[in-house]
Amino acid sequence: MPIELAQWLETPMGQYVRAWEQRQVDAMVTNAFGYHAIQIGLPHWDLLQANRIPYKAWAHSPSAPFGQRAGRLICEPEQLPFDGQSIDLMVMPHTLEWCEDPHQVLREVERVLMPEGRVVITGFNPYSLWGVRESLPGLALRLPVPVPSQVSPSRLKDWFKLLSFELDRGRFGCYVPLCATQAWLQRWHFMEHAGDRWWPAAGAVYAIAAVKRVIGMRLVGPAWRGGKRRRGRRAAVAPVANQLKDDHG
16 A cells, blocks of 8 residues: 555645645644654655754655665564654654554554654545545545545544543645546635635544653753742633544544
């Protein structure tokens, strides 16, 4: 499946998805700090480019297209060749969709991430219009990942609760109907803004960022004068559209 997905990402629809995911992941990793950042899967696509962590590597299975980038690692996501608590940032573009045991992959990610380390995951949304279309027989255009292999955001949230992850942010995107040409993409472009406003949970793809929390860990900070921290008035936080909602998964 990694080869089929990589090839699909070069089509007009794939480039459309790829551009949206690149923007979301860039925003989610730009302020992640540390020493080691790893991308698992699709090594020819650099989703770490907006991050300033000094050491970066691109891990992939033996069946994935290699690309020409330095820093490649060949491994299976279910058995990552890293020490526990050694990685600060992990990015997984559609990785869970082609793994035999996606929950085990998340357990491995939890094992190797540092406390307060960040994981960013992208994937197809099985409850989108694209997912519904996949269930209709006789249609020529198909996604490179079958709906049964797609991991929904609600399923990811359940796995986060079982592990040490806390959801940080998430977004849905890509509301244009599945089509074959750039011309049709342009004709349907108006749906991008309409979907973002009226049915955000029906986006074809999602990007989710989560942070590894360790119970009992105490962050060391500056001592406050007088032994007490001065309380200030907190500014109200405005709601942000298109965030992953609990009732939509």
